[in-house]
Amino acid sequence: TDQMSNMKTNKKTLILTSAVILLPILIGILLWNKLPDSMAVHFNFDNEADGYREKWFAVIIAPFILLAVHLIMAMIIAADSRKKNISSKVYRINMWILPSLSLALTAVIYIYNLGIHFNISLFLGIFLGITYIIIGNYLPKTRQNYTIGCLLPWTYANEENWNKTNRLAGVINIIIGILVIINAAIGMFDIFYSFLAAVLIGNLIPLGYSYFLHVKKGL
Numbered sequence: 001t002d003q004m005s006n007m008k009t010n011k012k013t014l015i016l017t018s019a020v021i022l023l024p025i026l027i028g029i030l031l032w033n034k035l036p037d038s039m040a041v042h043f044n045f046d047n048e049a050d051g052y053r054e055k056w057f058a059v060i061i062a063p064f065i066l067l068a069v070h071l072i073m074a075m076i077i078a079a080d081s082r083k084k085n086i087s088s089k090v091y092r093i094n095m096w097i098l099p100s101l102s103l104a105l106t107a108v109i110y111i112y113n114l115g116i117h118f119n120i121s122l123f124l125g126i127f128l129g130i131t132y133i134i135i136g137n138y139l140p141k142t143r144q145n146y147t148i149g150c151l152l153p154w155t156y157a158n159e160e161n162w163n164k165t166n167r168l169a170g171v172i173n174i175i176i177g178i179l180v181i182i183n184a185a186i187g188m189f190d191i192f193y194s195f196l197a198a199v200l201i202g203n204l205i206p207l208g209y210s211y212f213l214h215v216k217k218g219l
Contacts, residue, residue, distance in 0.1 A: 020099035024106035028059030085143035125184020136173030154214035161219040169206040
């Protein structure tokens with residue numbers, strides 16, 4: 001059946017994405033002797049390191065923390081009473097967010113600690129922008145569930161409210177993604193503030209629109 005096929009696909013996706021999250025450990029072990037004992041893991045707006053951790057933590061423990069979050073997300077989706085509404089495509093996209101983040105952060109941390117300094121804000125800005133664009137593309141395709149999409153009382157209560165709110169959120173996320181990439185390229189605003197603005201705009205506008213539909217349109 002389609003449901004059994006989706007379950008098998010989702011299981012394979014979970015195994016593969018979990019392996020990708022842990023891939024930085026292998027890379028770190030191969031680079032072990034070239035990496036400093038105290039590794040830069042946090043950077044300021046000027047692309048300078050301002051936070052350090054022991055090598056064993058940066059290489060081994062950090063990926064396992066991401067894996068734990070990843071598995072918790074998978075368990076939450078598995079427990080969703082409306083998980084049948086989450087297509088395999090939407091599930092795969094959602095489950096690839098943390099593995100992609102793991103690889104992006106590894107690239108930044110390892111390259112920097114190998115003595116190769118580059119524009120970290122530009123790199124992370126492009127990564128963040130692309131992530132928003134991808135999310136924006138799949139949000140309108142989500143059906144009512146309790147884990148993926150615009151999760152609001154009014155979208156749960158009315159399917160048309162859900163559909164319209166998620167369509168708007170999808171457009172907003174795509175626009176935000178494009179603006180974040182442009183900002184990263186021209187360096188007008190710090191990456192932290194642009195990310196903060198993206199989170200606020202990306203959440204508040206759909207929330208307000210969903211409430212408007214509920215109150216004014218009865219949806």
